[in-house]
Amino acid sequence: MRSPILRRIRIVVAALVFICFFLMFIDFKSLIPANYKDSILFFQFIPSLLKFHDLGTMAAGGFLIVLLLTLITGRTYCSFLCPLGIGQDISSRIGGRIKKKFKRYGYKKPFTIVRYSILGITVVVTMVWGVYALTLLDPYSIFGRFMTYFVKPVILLLNNFMAGIFGKFDNYSLSHVPVIGFSLVAYSIPVAFFILIGTLSLTKGRLYCNMICPVGTFLGLLSKISIFRIKFNDSKCTRCGRCALGCKSSCIDFLKHDIDTSRCVDCFNCINTCQEKAISYGLFKIKKEVHETDESKRKFVAGSLMLLFGLSDILQGQSKDIPKPRKESTVKEERTCPVCPPGGGGIEDFTKDCTACSLCINACPNGVLQPSVKQYGMANIMQPVMDYHKGFCAYNCTVCIEICPTNALHPMVLEAKKLTQIGKATFIKDNCIVKTEKTNCGACSESCPTKAVHMIPYEGNLVIPEVTEDICIGCGHCENSCPTVPYKAIFVNGNPVHMAAKKPENEESEIKTPVDFPF
Amino acid sequence: MKRRDFLRTSVGAGLATGAAFSFCGYEKLFASLPSTSAAKYDMVAVMGGKPDAMFDLGIQELGGMGTFIKKGQKVLIKPNIGWDVIPEMAANTNPLLIKRIIEHCFKAGAKEVYVFDHTLDNWVNSYKNSGIEKAAKSAGAKVVPGNSENYYQQIEIPGGIKLKTAKVHELLLETDVFINVPVLKNHESVQMSCCLKNNMGLVWDRKYWHSNNLNQCIADYALFEKKPALNIIDCYNVMVKHGPQGVSKEDVVEMKSLMLTTDWVAGDAAGARMLGVPVERVEYIPIAHKMGLGNINLDSLNIKKIKM
Numbered sequence: 001m002r003s004p005i006l007r008r009i010r011i012v013v014a015a016l017v018f019i020c021f022f023l024m025f026i027d028f029k030s031l032i033p034a035n036y037k038d039s040i041l042f043f044q045f046i047p048s049l050l051k052f053h054d055l056g057t058m059a060a061g062g063f064l065i066v067l068l069l070t071l072i073t074g075r076t077y078c079s080f081l082c083p084l085g086i087g088q089d090i091s092s093r094i095g096g097r098i099k100k101k102f103k104r105y106g107y108k109k110p111f112t113i114v115r116y117s118i119l120g121i122t123v124v125v126t127m128v129w130g131v132y133a134l135t136l137l138d139p140y141s142i143f144g145r146f147m148t149y150f151v152k153p154v155i156l157l158l159n160n161f162m163a164g165i166f167g168k169f170d171n172y173s174l175s176h177v178p179v180i181g182f183s184l185v186a187y188s189i190p191v192a193f194f195i196l197i198g199t200l201s202l203t204k205g206r207l208y209c210n211m212i213c214p215v216g217t218f219l220g221l222l223s224k225i226s227i228f229r230i231k232f233n234d235s236k237c238t239r240c241g242r243c244a245l246g247c248k249s250s251c252i253d254f255l256k257h258d259i260d261t262s263r264c265v266d267c268f269n270c271i272n273t274c275q276e277k278a279i280s281y282g283l284f285k286i287k288k289e290v291h292e293t294d295e296s297k298r299k300f301v302a303g304s305l306m307l308l309f310g311l312s313d314i315l316q317g318q319s320k321d322i323p324k325p326r327k328e329s330t331v332k333e334e335r336t337c338p339v340c341p342p343g344g345g346g347i348e349d350f351t352k353d354c355t356a357c358s359l360c361i362n363a364c365p366n367g368v369l370q371p372s373v374k375q376y377g378m379a380n381i382m383q384p385v386m387d388y389h390k391g392f393c394a395y396n397c398t399v400c401i402e403i404c405p406t407n408a409l410h411p412m413v414l415e416a417k418k419l420t421q422i423g424k425a426t427f428i429k430d431n432c433i434v435k436t437e438k439t440n441c442g443a444c445s446e447s448c449p450t451k452a453v454h455m456i457p458y459e460g461n462l463v464i465p466e467v468t469e470d471i472c473i474g475c476g477h478c479e480n481s482c483p484t485v486p487y488k489a490i491f492v493n494g495n496p497v498h499m500a501a502k503k504p505e506n507e508e509s510e511i512k513t514p515v516d517f518p519f
Numbered sequence: 520m521k522r523r524d525f526l527r528t529s530v531g532a533g534l535a536t537g538a539a540f541s542f543c544g545y546e547k548l549f550a551s552l553p554s555t556s557a558a559k560y561d562m563v564a565v566m567g568g569k570p571d572a573m574f575d576l577g578i579q580e581l582g583g584m585g586t587f588i589k590k591g592q593k594v595l596i597k598p599n600i601g602w603d604v605i606p607e608m609a610a611n612t613n614p615l616l617i618k619r620i621i622e623h624c625f626k627a628g629a630k631e632v633y634v635f636d637h638t639l640d641n642w643v644n645s646y647k648n649s650g651i652e653k654a655a656k657s658a659g660a661k662v663v664p665g666n667s668e669n670y671y672q673q674i675e676i677p678g679g680i681k682l683k684t685a686k687v688h689e690l691l692l693e694t695d696v697f698i699n700v701p702v703l704k705n706h707e708s709v710q711m712s713c714c715l716k717n718n719m720g721l722v723w724d725r726k727y728w729h730s731n732n733l734n735q736c737i738a739d740y741a742l743f744e745k746k747p748a749l750n751i752i753d754c755y756n757v758m759v760k761h762g763p764q765g766v767s768k769e770d771v772v773e774m775k776s777l778m779l780t781t782d783w784v785a786g787d788a789a790g791a792r793m794l795g796v797p798v799e800r801v802e803y804i805p806i807a808h809k810m811g812l813g814n815i816n817l818d819s820l821n822i823k824k825i826k827m
Binding site (some may be wrong): 029032156160163164167171172175176177178365366393394395397435437439440441442443445446447448449450451454455461463481483484504506507508510511512514516517518519 | 556561564566603619640641644648652661662663664666667668669670686689706707708709725726727729730731733734735753758759760761763764767769770773774775776788789792793794795800802817822824
């Protein structure tokens with residue numbers, strides 16, 4: 001096919017996909033139903049692969065379709081379905097506008113050793129140690145973090161600005177949404193990647209996809225045997241080189257009439273660029289290719305990658321500023337285990353599957369999910385952790401469970417979630433207002449949805465909290481409500497493995513329907 | 520022209536010109552508006568009907584909504600919407616009652632009716648699952664968020680012992696009439712939540728109250744000059760234990776009652792009786808009584824009791 005329609009189709013599909021992802025990540029009012037989000041996420045390669053690995057059902061078979069698609073059409077995934085890839089295309093286009101004269105592309109040799117080393121290391125790390133390399137390099141998760149860390153706060157600020165103006169005119173259809181910032185350390189990796197991918201895409205097109213992205217490299221391997229490819233018509237070509245200059249993958253060697261299919265992302269720009277119509281997309285007849293490897297280069301790459309992993313440790317030094325105490329509490333909370341979201345099953349179970357795409361952090365209506373720093377260990381940085389100083393886990397909510405694309409949060413119905421104990425409330429009497437101030441408070445018991453935290457008689461007319469551990473689900477509403485600073489008088493200690501909570505028992509009251517007013 | 524009429528007119532004009540009016544001064548002007556109390560009874564208590572029917576009867580006994588609202592006024596209705604639970608749990612004010620109150624406000628000539636609460640659970644879900652958002656909107660009221668500090672403005676409470684300042688929702692300051700619509704329920708810590716306790720949903724920083732003698736703060740807030748023109752106490756379904764949120768329906772007793780009063784301390788005293796709690800045990804009630812904020816002695820009040 002030589003028709004310019006191919007490129008147009010690519011742009012339309014890519015734009016739709018990008019808009020869907022964009023809306024999904026800025027959906028702070030939860031307007032998009034979870035099942036829509038699930039279908040948008042279905043084709044994301046790494047999340048689908050992880051989910052399939054866990055569940056083994058075809059409901060998570062999106063990656064198989066991607067594999068098939070790649071075997072037939074080449075790396076169309078990278079141009080049509082990958083939000084990070086599409087985002088880079090947009091960035092490249094902006095780069096082209098800014099520096100039109102600058103000949104950015106043109107044929108370049110592939111970074112063969114770099115890319116296969118990264119792919120190899122990613123595979124080995126994932127199989128031997130866990131999800132760490134995927135967390136760092138999965139393009140969907142990188143995109144998710146860009147949206148969560150950089151784009152959504154801007155959208156919220158815009159919303160709040162508009163809500164302010166509307167409010168002045170007595171219109172409350174928009175509402176303020178508090179913007180919750182993350183721990184500074186958690187920003188380090190997204191910022192580094194944003195600079196890296198931003199610069200590369202502005203100046204070099206798809207270099208990130210063809211040098212670093214393990215998904216791109218893997219699909220590139222497959223596309224070497226794909227059925228449909230971009231190809232030259234030798235007799236028509238005048239070797240003008242326009243195609244090579246317009247190729248954002250820098251994969252067209254027009255002098256040799258050779259196209260590196262492992263790097264070609266099927267953007268179809270070259271078809272439109274070629275005035276002689278010498279380039280087309282169609283069935284391919286097999287040709288053999290030979291690759292050479294260089295061990296020293298491979299070692300260098302491995303070394304640099306380790307440095308990249310080490311980056312998070314280097315940036316560890318910054319700490320949060322401590323809130324100014326209004327009334328000093330004295331006993332520090334001894335949290336021996338962080339609290340991971342319901343559906344996670346337990347710390348180990350959860351952290352092994354989460355690629356820190358941050359979709360749940362984005363979607364949580366109560367702001368309780370925060371990117372972790374050291375809670376799960378530095379290697380698991382950015383995976384969501386429950387932060388009860390910022391929010392609490394709403395009793396009637398399963399939003400994070402519903403949208404998790406990797407099955408790190410296993411499907412769970414609301415009734416089951418209400419009986420899942422992710423942690424246990426622990427009461428520190430010496431910090432409690434009732435003891436230190438001798439006045440009633442009860443903020444914790446007020447908030448407790450199961451009454452695991454309830455009030456018992458104390459001195460005189462005072463009542464003081466008590467925790468019934470077996471009906472506590474660890475939602476953290478008590479910790480969130482507790483007014484003491486700097487240490488809370490009640491806090492939730494995570495369960496390393498989530499447990500079943502008992503259903504709260506309740507009896508009919510002795511008070512009956514009155515027949516007359518008692519006054 | 521009377522002084523208060525002058526104030527009223529000038530405030531109205533100020534609002535009409537919108538942002539031109541500086542924020543620093545006008546809350547005090549509002550504050551000087553007295554709560555209307557031209558009603559025949561100190562309290563009307565109705566028993567035995569549906570929430571809306573009981574309100575129809577009760578407000579009629581007080582001379583209709585026109586006793587409390589003048590034509591063209593803006594009205595704030597403050598229910599309890601604190602929790603993300605269904606109406607049957609009675610943790611929030613009955614939506615049927617809210618709807619009927621709004622209808623009466625418009626019938627009395629209210630220009631605009633606003634409804635909001637500073638919820639404890641997620642506000643979107645609480646507004647929705649309490650049924651109040653839908654009920655209020657269907658009656659034509661504006662349902663306003665209270666989830667962000669941006670909506671709250673600093674006020675002074677000169678006579679407060681523990682609570683001397685607070686940040687209250689802008690609507691409390693911008694509306695002409697404030698109608699307090701609490702639901703009567705048990706509260707594990709301060710024993711009861713009713714009229715005065717419902718004020719905690721008007722303010723931003725509740726943690727300050729909790730950590731600085733909660734009972735005194737609840738009473739102190741009642742000193743603030745913008746007082747309710749009317750308190751409508753929902754006792755249709757009453758949470759008698761595990762309050763203020765409740766665990767299950769076993770916590771709720773159907774009392775099919777409604778109380779209307781201009782005296783919120785008397786309203787709280789009546790509420791305590793309904794719950795079977797000694798009034799002295801609900802510490803903020805006697806404190807408020809001693810501070811002269813209302814009358815705890817129900818026997819000395821003119822109370823109209825109606826059974827349907």
